[in-house]
Amino acid sequence: MAITISLVLIFGLVLALLLRSGALGYGSAFTAVMFGFFLASTGAAGPINNLLTAIVQAIPDL
Numbered sequence: 001m002a003i004t005i006s007l008v009l010i011f012g013l014v015l016a017l018l019l020r021s022g023a024l025g026y027g028s029a030f031t032a033v034m035f036g037f038f039l040a041s042t043g044a045a046g047p048i049n050n051l052l053t054a055i056v057q058a059i060p061d062l
Contacts, residue, residue: 011036 015032018024024032039045 015024015029019026019029039048
């Protein structure tokens with residue numbers, strides 16, 4: 001649970017920075033958010049979550 005919240009925070013910050021820098025327009029940001037929203041409701045959500053969990057577990061604790 002903590003990993004999911006952290007990833008959401010990181011992706012949200014990156015998205016906000018891209019919007020502020022002008023590298024990403026509001027239409028593109030909306031498209032990215034909607035893609036993530038709809039991707040979460042597909043069968044791909046489980047394998048993506050498992051992949052991210054494996055990557056996080058592979059990183060040694062600091």
